[in-house]
Amino acid sequence: MLLDRKRTRVFIALAAAPCGRRGRSCLRRPAPMRAITNVALTIVLVLVAAVGPAVAQGKPIRIGEINSYSGLATVYTFPYKEGLAMAVKEINDAGGVLGRPLEFVFRDDKLKPDEAVKAARELVGQEKVDFLAGCISSGVGLALSAYAKEAKTLYFATHCQTSRLTWDDGHKYVAHTTNNVNQYVRTLAKKASTLPYKKWAHISPDYEYGHNVWDEFIAYLKQLKPDVQVVQQNWPKLGETDHSSYITALLQSGADAFLSSVWGAQEIAFVKQARPFGLFEKVHYVSASVGNPDELDPLGKEAPVGALTPGFAWYDDGMQQRHPKLLEWVKKYEARAKKEPTLGASWGYASAYIIAEAIKRAKSTDTDKVIAALGEGFEMEFPWGKVVMRGCDQQAIPPQWVGVVKMNAQGKPVLADIEEHHGRELVKSCDEVAKLRALAAEKKK
Numbered sequence: 001m002l003l004d005r006k007r008t009r010v011f012i013a014l015a016a017a018p019c020g021r022r023g024r025s026c027l028r029r030p031a032p033m034r035a036i037t038n039v040a041l042t043i044v045l046v047l048v049a050a051v052g053p054a055v056a057q058g059k060p061i062r063i064g065e066i067n068s069y070s071g072l073a074t075v076y077t078f079p080y081k082e083g084l085a086m087a088v089k090e091i092n093d094a095g096g097v098l099g100r101p102l103e104f105v106f107r108d109d110k111l112k113p114d115e116a117v118k119a120a121r122e123l124v125g126q127e128k129v130d131f132l133a134g135c136i137s138s139g140v141g142l143a144l145s146a147y148a149k150e151a152k153t154l155y156f157a158t159h160c161q162t163s164r165l166t167w168d169d170g171h172k173y174v175a176h177t178t179n180n181v182n183q184y185v186r187t188l189a190k191k192a193s194t195l196p197y198k199k200w201a202h203i204s205p206d207y208e209y210g211h212n213v214w215d216e217f218i219a220y221l222k223q224l225k226p227d228v229q230v231v232q233q234n235w236p237k238l239g240e241t242d243h244s245s246y247i248t249a250l251l252q253s254g255a256d257a258f259l260s261s262v263w264g265a266q267e268i269a270f271v272k273q274a275r276p277f278g279l280f281e282k283v284h285y286v287s288a289s290v291g292n293p294d295e296l297d298p299l300g301k302e303a304p305v306g307a308l309t310p311g312f313a314w315y316d317d318g319m320q321q322r323h324p325k326l327l328e329w330v331k332k333y334e335a336r337a338k339k340e341p342t343l344g345a346s347w348g349y350a351s352a353y354i355i356a357e358a359i360k361r362a363k364s365t366d367t368d369k370v371i372a373a374l375g376e377g378f379e380m381e382f383p384w385g386k387v388v389m390r391g392c393d394q395q396a397i398p399p400q401w402v403g404v405v406k407m408n409a410q411g412k413p414v415l416a417d418i419e420e421h422h423g424r425e426l427v428k429s430c431d432e433v434a435k436l437r438a439l440a441a442e443k444k445k
Helices: 005-016 033-051 071-093 113-125 138-151 181-192 208-224 244-251 264-277 293-302 317-322 326-337 343-362 367-376 430-444
Strands: 061-067 102-108 131-134 155-157 174-176 199-203 229-234 257-260 284-287 308-310 378-382 385-390 395-397 399-407 413-422
Touching: 061 071, 061 113, 071 102, 071 264, 071 293, 071 326, 071 343, 102 113, 102 343, 113 131, 113 138, 131 138, 131 343, 138 155, 138 174, 138 208, 155 343, 174 395, 181 208, 181 308, 181 399, 181 413, 199 208, 199 244, 208 257, 229 244, 244 264, 264 293, 293 343, 293 413, 317 326, 317 413, 326 343, 343 367, 343 378, 343 385, 385 413
Parallel strands: 061 102, 061 131, 131 155, 155 174, 199 229, 199 257, 257 284, 284 308
Antiparallel strands: 308 399, 378 385, 385 395, 399 413
């Protein structure tokens, strides 16, 4: 980088200018060598500060990140952590936040709410973190949210998906940096409503996320297609490894189509176990997550071709044309992680930047000031499109994609025939959220 010539000329002119009332030069006699050295060093440091990279310095802004880094969730959380680290490096290399580096302190919740709260207490009480973040399990997210409210510590939920987190049970100490169930399930239900199927069944893990997905899906599907019938419901436990009885039940249900909201390693196991039964050929498969590379890539040739599903299809030509910066981001991620990106990677990347932006807008790490900044709402551009951070519920609203699983020319499963919608087209309004919160508060009385 070249120095500004005008500034250089001004500096020289000042050095040679007369000094004092009599107009004598300030440079009257040679300075001692030590003084010259000190002046030279000062000038060098000033020049480095002016033209060098604005690397973050000072006391780090510490964020306690609690997530499921063991068990069935790792197909999402390992790439998420890589995406988060990629964003943090970019942020810190560019000067950090308020001139301070971001620092994430990681803990494994083992997919258990009590473990998550235990970690949160340690991070806040002993590690003295400024904020909390993390979660992939919706049950964990709700538990951390309740603790954050009690501790008056701002918690950024990064990818647990239940809508209750910022809606029914929402409060000022929780913000959600990725989409919630309502956004992508409504996108899925809207497309499913165009299919010629009336009789529906489902298989969903028996905990907060599974119930939230099914409730949101069937409610919106019936709103769009009132003659829909529910003929069977299946609730395996989260982490179930043997789905044979559920597969048999689905085959015998008489359903035209079924929704699955099992996810991660459990979804991969379910698909592999269902294939020999011919389930996907006999009952149309609609999935809340199998279209993501996090699940499609491990399935490989066993992927459920024909399944209708949302997904982060960064490789799609149409998606790259709509979002010209996407391919550049993919290349940067691949150079860092030595593998292709997934939905989890995009979640981690976006979450770090949204957290940083909230602190920047607050011009402080003070909890109340950051909450106030979130309450004003803001928008951010990412390589895959605009993310709206809505103020009324502190809920992120990003683009949504839905398509059909197919095999490409190389024999790799991909999401094809993709339709893109922005979450704000379908998400519940702020007025609807206010009513949900009022109803939830009434029930607690």
